Amino acid sequence: MEEKPLRNTEHLRRVFEVTLNRVLLTWKELQTKKKRVSGKIHNTFKAGSYSVPVSEIVAVRETEVDSRTKDDGRWQKMSQKPSEAYPYAFTVSCVERASRHRWRCSDVTFHCTDGLVCQQWVQTIREQLSLLTCRPKHLLVYINPYGGKQQGKRIYEEKVAPLFSRASVSTDVIVTEHANHAREHLKTEAELKKYDGVVCVGGDGMFSEVIHGLITRTQRDCGVDQDSAEERLVPCGLRIGIIPAGSTDCICYATVGINDPVTSALHIIVGDSQPLDVCSVHHNNTFLKYSVSLLGYGFYGDVLADSERKRWMGPARYDFSGVKTFLTHNYYEGTVSFLPATDVLGSPRDKTVCTTGCYVCQRNGQLLSEANQDYRVDEDASDSECDGDWRVIRGKFLAINAASMSCACPRSPKGLSPSAHLADGTTDLILVRKCSRINFLRHLLRHTSKDDQFDLDFVEVHRVRKFRFTPRHCESDADLQLDLREGGAGKRLFSQICRDHPACGCTPIYSSWNCDGEILPHAAIQVGVHSQLIQLFARGIEEKPVFEDAGVPCVA
Numbered sequence: 193m194e195e196k197p198l199r200n201t202e203h204l205r206r207v208f209e210v211t212l213n214r215v216l217l218t219w220k221e222l223q224t225k226k227k228r229v230s231g232k233i234h235n236t237f238k239a240g241s242y243s244v245p246v247s248e249i250v251a252v253r254e255t256e257v258d259s260r261t262k263d264d265g266r267w268q269k270m271s272q273k274p275s276e277a278y279p280y281a282f283t284v285s286c287v288e289r290a291s292r293h294r295w296r297c298s299d300v301t302f303h304c305t306d307g308l309v310c311q312q313w314v315q316t317i318r319e320q321l322s323l324l325t326c327r328p329k330h331l332l333v334y335i336n337p338y339g340g341k342q343q344g345k346r347i348y349e350e351k352v353a354p355l356f357s358r359a360s361v362s363t364d365v366i367v368t369e370h371a372n373h374a375r376e377h378l379k380t381e382a383e384l385k386k387y388d389g390v391v392c393v394g395g396d397g398m399f400s401e402v403i404h405g406l407i408t409r410t411q412r413d414c415g416v417d418q419d420s421a422e423e424r425l426v427p428c429g430l431r432i433g434i435i436p437a438g439s440t441d442c443i444c445y446a447t448v449g450i451n452d453p454v455t456s457a458l459h460i461i462v463g464d465s466q467p468l469d470v471c472s473v474h475h476n477n478t479f480l481k482y483s484v485s486l487l488g489y490g491f492y493g494d495v496l497a498d499s500e501r502k503r504w505m506g507p508a509r510y511d512f513s514g515v516k517t518f519l520t521h522n523y524y525e526g527t528v529s530f531l532p533a534t535d536v537l538g539s540p541r542d543k544t545v546c547t548t549g550c551y552v553c554q555r556n557g558q559l560l561s562e563a564n565q566d567y568r569v570d571e572d573a574s575d576s577e578c579d580g581d582w583r584v585i586r587g588k589f590l591a592i593n594a595a596s597m598s599c600a601c602p603r604s605p606k607g608l609s610p611s612a613h614l615a616d617g618t619t620d621l622i623l624v625r626k627c628s629r630i631n632f633l634r635h636l637l638r639h640t641s642k643d644d645q646f647d648l649d650f651v652e653v654h655r656v657r658k659f660r661f662t663p664r665h666c667e668s669d670a671d672l673q674l675d676l677r678e679g680g681a682g683k684r685l686f687s688q689i690c691r692d693h694p695a696c697g698c699t700p701i702y703s704s705w706n707c708d709g710e711i712l713p714h715a716a717i718q719v720g721v722h723s724q725l726i727q728l729f730a731r732g733i734e735e736k737p738v739f740e741d742a743g744v745p746c747v748a
């Protein structure tokens with residue numbers, strides 16, 4: 193579209209030439225009698241020239257020009273009465289970047305002399321916005337009223353709903369009445385065709401419910417058997433938004449860069465898309481769970497299992513159980529088999545970080561879909577040819593972790609695997625072998641320092657597409673049956689007793705898998721990564737705010 197120069201003025205005696213093209217709304221100062229700017233400025237070109245990408249305009253509306261008029265519930269601050277010279281005005285609400293990946297919605301009001309010109313501007317900007325087909329119009333929202341500090345409903349009503357309504361996004365809201373309400377509703381009743389996306393207001397547990405509901409529904413509708421570990425899952429058609437209102441909100445932090453409801457609402461409104469890999473977890477050809485962040489056996493499994501028994505302690509239970517598990521220093525024997533991702537860009541120790549528009553994710557996603565097409569054509573290929581070479585490691589492990597994303601959170605800003613990618617079709621398998629307490633502490637402390645946590649001789653990390661774990665005492669299905677017949681249940685009970693009474697000095701046979709914050713019922717599992725199975729309303733971590741000095745000029 194041709195640039196459309198129109199002369200507009202803003203009050204406070206500052207005159208701007210405003211132009212709009214498909215990409216940018218720009219306003220350039222023509223004359224300045226009085227330099228008075230409050231707030232920051234979107235200064236992409238030079239002093240006195242400001243711009244906002246059309247894709248980051250939330251809404252535009254005609255503004256009543258009257259110094260007594262209320263705008264958004266706040267009295268407008270005016271040093272003089274512009275209404276006499278410039279009786280018409282329109283206000284553009286747009287994304288403003290604040291510190292640490294936080295987004296805000298800011299208003300810029302333009303005043304002008306001609307009512308028709310003003311209407312034309314509003315109409316043209318609205319037309320431009322209507323061309324942005326990636327923006328959702330109708331959303332299904334689930335609110336967990338009991339997540340985190342039980343503020344989900346208030347957060348949605350006060351911070352999110354007003355933004356959705358300003359951006360003309362309509363919603364159907366369901367306040368959940370019990371655990372698994374959202375999951376079951378998505379799986380069965382929800383009329384998904386009506387919506388452009390699903391939003392969950394809550395924490396990681398609530399997000400997990402939503403992905404389980406959506407993925408299961410999609411597979412069922414497409415006739416895919418979730419219980420078969422070898423099935424290629426069908427990607428979900430609806431994007432998912434997370435309004436953080438939980439205790440940890442790790443997924444939101446890792447995909448947006450901050451746990452802030454307004455920032456997340458704005459990412460939903462502008463229609464961002466961030467693909468995300470999902471791991472499926474099976475036990476003996478029975479589907480157990482999906483995971484998008486951490487699968488942890490040993491240390492992280494034990495911390496979670498112990499902290500679940502101490503819910504009465506509140507959030508302090510994680511610190512308590514962390515210290516207790518560290519001091520207990522249990523190790524577990526077993527066999528880890530994995531299929532290394534040899535044909536991908538990137539490695540777990542290459543020091544790259546997955547950011548907005550990540551090239552590694554795009555390229556690996558492309559490679560994988562090409563490989564899948566070849567696989568479909570070459571129907572005669574045997575499983576072993578397609579599966580590549582599995583590697584097997586037996587040993588005693590303090591921790592076995594699979595990080596499908598960095599797992600960065602406010603407590604551990606680098607995360608478990610700082611160079612893991614959100615959507616490259618792999619997971620980083622971290623094996624921490626039995627070592628002394630002091631060495632394990634060194635490893636743990638490196639998660640919060642600049643040092644490489646993998647640069648220790650008892651730690652190894654592999655980027656993998658699939659892996660299996662078999663605890664020593666059930667190394668085959670037959671062993672498992674034997675184990676159960678010949679007192680395996682007793683051993684489990686014994687392990688449990690030892691776990692609860694670490695003073696007895698026995699190492700329990702089994703740990704538990706921590707799957708995105710939930711305990712799995714089996715220790716022997718089989719995991720496969722499904723590349724870009726879901727899409728979030730997010731854009732990953734922005735490397736540097738695009739406009740470091742971003743902001744909006746003094747607005748009425």
Ligand SMILES: Nc1ncnc2c1ncn2[C@@H]1O[C@H](COP(=O)(O)OP(=O)(O)OP(=O)(O)O)[C@@H](O)[C@H]1O
Pocket residue numbers: 335336337338339340341367368369370371372373393394395396397398399401437438439440441442709
């Ligand atoms: N109405 C409800 N009543 C009780 N439990 C619910 C309800 N709705 C959802 N849940 C369950 O509450 C659990 C925890 O919720 P959520 O993840 O929102 O908060 P959180 O656990 O405090 O945060 P995080 O998971 O980030 O640590 C979820 O597993 C979800 O299944």
